[in-house]
Amino acid sequence: MEFSFCRRVVVTTWDGHGFRSATLNAYNSLNSGNSRMGSLVEGLSTCERLQCDTTVGYGGSPDESGETTLDALLIDGPGHRMAAVAQLRRVRDAARVAWAVMNHTQHTMIVGEQATRFALQMGFKEENLTTPASLLMMDVWRRNNCQPNFWKNVNPTPTKSCGPYQPASATENLEKMVLSNRIIDRFHHDTIGMVVIDDSGEVSAGTSTNGARYKHRNE
Structure with missing residues (x-):
């Protein structure tokens, strides 16, 4: 069975101003002739800048030491490629750093201080991720x-x-064993997830997050 796509599509989890802006920026990027992956990164980066729901980007979800760290994952469907960063410290552009991992290394994931060192080597700015x-x-x-x-x-x-x-x-x-101190609400199980489909029906997907609040600090 063959499917015919008549239009470009961008789908994003959640609602709210930041998430809508991320979706719109990704769609406008795709509609302007930019690549599917580039448009995906643009959308995720928008949410990072806008600190969507405090679950994305700097200044949210501190670990138990008070530090905010960032994670991002990118998946390129037709290329069968993926790249990610985790526990990225002192660099705000997690999605773009993951994009650099995909384009400039043979790794699929770089973590922690190694991810920060890689980001600085790629020209990203080192900044404090803590906010009031x-x-x-x-x-x-x-x-x-x-x-x-x-x-x-x-x-x-x-x-x-x-x-x-x-x-x-x-x-x-x-x-x-019978005790539990977990609170389950919208801030404990999700972040931005985005899917981008181009004119050819090819799919890319990605996510960006500052992780679980009060998680263990990883050195």
């Missing part, structure tokens, strides 16, 4: 006994207090 908003998130979290967090089977009880933590005994672990 992310500092306020951390202050509220600490005053709320570091709830929620990603610890389990440790002492002191992670559902009631901040660390530092140490492993709990086997008996204590059994007692704590």
Whole structure:
């Protein structure tokens, strides 16, 4: 069976001003003759700049040390290529850095300080990703006994207090298995996801995020 696409398509998760702007910028880029992948990166980068829903870009979702780090993933359908960065520090352009990984390396993912060093080598600017908003998130979290967090089977009880933590005994672990301090809402399970389809029906997809709030810090 053959499918015929009569128009270009850009689909993005979520609503709101930032997400709509990201979708529109990606579509306008595609409509102006730019490549499918380039248009995808333009859309994701828009959300990074606008800090969509505080789940994308700098100044959101601090880890448990208070630092914001960024992740981005790009998938090129017809080329069977993918590239990603994770735990990117001090560089705001996660999607564009992932794009550089795809275009200038044979890697599929670069992580942490190595990702930052790569970004600087590619000419990206080093900047502080912390903002007054992310500092306020951390202050509220600490005053709320570091709830929620990603610890389990440790002492002191992670559902009631901040660390530092140490492993709990086997008996204590059994007692704590029934406990959960996870809060499930729109800020704990999603970010921007974007799909771009060109005139030929070829598909690219990608995502950008500042990750889970109060996650473990990775060195």
